Amino acid sequence: MNIKGTKTVESFHKRLGKIMWDKCGMARNEKGLQEAIVEIQQLKKEFWSDVRIPGDIDEMNPELDKAGRVADFIELGELMCKDALNRKESCGGHFREESQTEDGEAKRDDANFSYVAAWKFAGESNWELTKEELNFEIVKPSQRSYK
Amino acid sequence: MEHYNMNLTLKVWKQKNAKAQGSLETYQVKNISSEMSFLEMFDVLNEQLIAEGKEPIAFDHDCREGICGTCSMFINGRAHGPWEKNTTCQLHMRAFKDGDTIVVEPWRSQAFPVIKDLVVDRTAFDRIIQAGGYISVNTGNAQDANALPIDKKNADDSFMAAACIGCGACVATCKNGSAMLFVSAKVSQLALLPQGQPERESRVLNMVAQMDKEGFGNCTNTYACEAECPKGISIANIARLNREYLVASLSTED
Incomplete structure (x- = not known):
């Protein structure tokens, strides 16, 4: 509320969405994700120094409500990029351009990535990874083809 | 159907809270697409108001698919506007013509006190x-x-x-x-x-x-x-x- 900057909350949400869509979308690569993390960190700085939240604090204020959510989305967006960067395999619709079969299908890497990534907050732009191992007893993950 | 853009004059109910006195404020919006929903037109107006350093208009919305029952505008004297069996979020701007003046009020009833502007307590x-x-x-x-x-x-x-x-x-x-x-x-x-x-x-x-x-x-x-x-x-x-x-x-x- 006290920032009294020049840009609307909505404009930050749209810019974050564009970064995520372009660089952490269905097909992503290492270079793009590294760029996205830097861009989101810059966006975060700009948000906390130049956002404009109209209205008062002691009344119904939909813009303040939205600002709180967009601030969370910015942090979550950065973490999503970090997680996507860390997972070097392609996994279904999460397609890493570096990890594809000869005919352009998603290439899995179950030897290294058969886990659920749980990230613990460890300060500004910093998270600790905890791996929750996945053990498939009956159905084994395998290369899929929809051709 | 042919797409077109329109400029409109809006007269919208502004009221700070349940106790304050409200009144109709006049706003101008330009280049509104006939394909926009009524609520999208309000989104455009609110972005414009914030950019001008004014207060945006508070209104209720959630699913914007006509199924949640949250949107609640009284438009030109009719609940949810001029279309039959339709919610405000599913009312599209092709219901209006270039140059129209549209009056937007909250639900008015003693049992639904105004929280702010177009938002009432249901x-x-x-x-x-x-x-x-x-x-x-x-x-x-x-x-x-x-x-x-x-x-x-x-x-x-x-x-x-x-x-x-x-x-x-x-x-x-x-x-x-x-x-x-x-x-x-x-x-x-x-x-x-x-x-x-x-x-x-x-x-x-x-x-x-x-x-x-x-x-x-x-x-x-x-x-x-x-x-x-x-x-x-x-x-x-x-x-x-x-x-x-x-x-x-x-x-x-x-």
Whole structure:
């Protein structure tokens, strides 16, 4: 509320969405994700120094409500990029351009990535990874083809 | 249909809170696409207002798909605007022409106090539901669909009543500020099905008592609610509510 900057909350949400869509979308690569993390960190700085939240604090204020959510989305967006960067395999619709079969299908890497990534907050732009191992007893993950 | 852009004059109700005095403010919006929804037009206006250093207009919205019952604008004197069986979020700007002046007000009823601008407090509806709009079946797996035969007409009537999204357009439209269409839809939906039988009598008595307590008016059969209901809830439900209430008040032991 006290920032009294020049840009609307909505404009930050749209810019974050564009970064995520372009660089952490269905097909992503290492270079793009590294760029996205830097861009989101810059966006975060700009948000906390130049956002404009109209209205008062002691009344119904939909813009303040939205600002709180967009601030969370910015942090979550950065973490999503970090997680996507860390997972070097392609996994279904999460397609890493570096990890594809000869005919352009998603290439899995179950030897290294058969886990659920749980990230613990460890300060500004910093998270600790905890791996929750996945053990498939009956159905084994395998290369899929929809051709 | 041909796309076109329009410039509009909006007269919108601004009110800081329930106690403050409100008034209509005039706004100009330019280059509004005929393909936008009415709420998208408000999004554009609010971005413009914030950029100009003014306060945006508070309005209620959620799903923007016409099913949640949150949007609640009284547009040019009609609940949810000029289209039949339609919510504000599904009203599109092709309903208007370039140069039009549009007057937008909140739901007006004693039982729905204004929170801010176009947002009103509809928790009175929640309290009516809490008074009886539920059934006491055990949780667990649903039984076989054919285990409980239900008359086709009852199933259809119940389904039609269940379409009510609880938006409050009926109350806002009614000259008496009556919530009878809403309450009758909820009572009918359950009274017509076997699952609703255990609380059938207490439900109608408790919901009507809560409705009166909240300060809603009575029904004088003007049919305005049915005409403005975005889901086309039939006024026949109000006749059923009255029958249910009469039977319950004659037979109850309380």
